[in-house]
Amino acid sequence: MARLRARSRRGPAQSHNPMPEAAISEALARRKRRDGWFALAGLLIMLAAVLTLVLLLAQLLVDGLPRLSLEFFVEFPSRFPQRAGIYSAWIGTLLVMLVTAFVAVPLGVAAGLYLEEYARRNWLTDLIEINVSNLAGVPSIIYGLLALGLFVNRFSLGQSIAAAGLTLALLIIPVVIVATREAIRAVPRNMREAAYAMGTTQWQMVAHHVLPYSTGSILTGIIIGLSRAIGETAPVITIGALTFIAFLPEAPIGGEFPYINFNWLDAPFTLLPIQIFNWLSRPQTEFHANAAAAALVLIALTLCMNATAIYLRYRYRRRVQW
């Protein structure tokens, strides 16, 4: 490029004597080659990123696959690496996600709905919007400190499933809000006008039209948010999740009347990522194999959730044609 520019700067002086044709086609070919090289570089970088993913998975498979057995899923943590398992960890993850989804989904969808469908343009709306974008960028460990100061110590929820679920819910609410907004922004205006023309109130219009049309995309956002929460470690460590839990919380369903209980919300817990971190930070390398096996389970979970989300998005995008 520099050479081309240099030549054109000399241009006026030589204007009576234009570049020979061979030189022009040579310059053109060079430009084309640069184009090709650049495209190749872009492709290579992307392949390198993908290769990282492959290497990472391969490393985990090599280290962890031998430990991955049925017993691994139904054994509690143990001092003996061969006997240790992730029973309490995956049950804990499941229960915490239950709380997170229960809190984050209604709040996130409602807030997204308000901001996109109801809010008038004024300073209050601007404030809320800036605030949501900013919350999405707050490091997750700060949410952990918030939870430690607020939920654990001021609200005395202690180091419980409820505290962890709430923390992760706060963390993913911005994700759900943004997804909800994008989803309902895609619903065309004439749908709304048509509903109003039938004499609906705004809420009827939203509940009968906007929400059903955008359910698929909202669901995608919720799944992506939850898959992020499932892998989050830092904020839950800050709350003080225990790493050695050799019992299960009380089952939420079953037993006597009324068949549902909430005692499990109070229970101490451990989670898959916490268990991985704990095993990784031990000096004995035998535990690293356990960490790899648990990481495989965790990755399988997040990848499944993400794949579902991507599939849903793809399917809805193809099916809905305005």
Place this chain on the structure above:
Amino acid sequence: MAHEPLTVMAQLSVSATTKAHLAKRQRVDRWVRRILFLAAALSVLVTVAIVYILLSESIQFFRQVPLLSFLTDRQWTPLFSDAHFGILPLLSATLVVAAIALLVAVPGGTLVAIYLSEFAPVKVRDTTKPVLELLGAIPTVVYGYFALLFVTPLLQKLMPELPGFNLLAPGLVMGVMIIPYISSISEDAMRAVPRQLREASYAMGATRLQTASRVVFPTAFSGIAAAYILGMSRAIGETMVVAIAAGLQPNFTMNPLEPAATMTAYIVQVSMGDVPHGSIAYQTIFAVGLTLFSITLLFNALGLLLRKRIREVY
């Protein structure tokens, strides 16, 4: 939206039951609106709560440790009997890791974004974007595993003196982790560049690379800069990768080949131990958290501002 779909209705003569029915609908509508507003307003409350908690605990901390020594002391030994509370060692490690991560992620993310937005055929784009998204979806604790047990041993083959914990490996891994984040924001910015600008450039005989580097990139630069800044803030706030692979010893160094604890790693380390509520050690993590929050807030605000600008230009 200021729709008033019922004003016409009001002028028609309607029966009392219909009127009651309509009034009820309006009541429901109003209540729904209020509830939705509360949900949206709650997000502001979360920010207020974060600031309140961080400040109220940090104030306790700064009653015992003067701000000046917090900012200038070169040692961070809050749990020793000879306690020093200088944030510099934690800050330096944080910045070194973030710098390494950006050295990987900025060129990588930019190239990927330019490639995806200007070069890639639709088919390539549609298949690679989900894979890139997956790269961003892997839990960070797994990246920590990768940095500690794959990248560090690999680097040790090249540099035998490299300790098992170091700043280089987590920095590199974090860089790869942030590539999808930077590339997706930059790509959005480049996609927002109007088509006419590209067409004009092509009409002058420019190649795709020339169009990308001299027309699209400069036009979208404020959005791309936003991507860099938001990526920086991500790298500074990232926790698990460094807590696992960079070590937990505070160490005032700029050398990426040494182990050192970042701000986030320190918070993790203290939280894992049993620190009594109200002790100075408990307050330190909030003081460090406040520092971290202020830095990322600054970067985020700057990034959002730049990002907003690209939407307003066209």
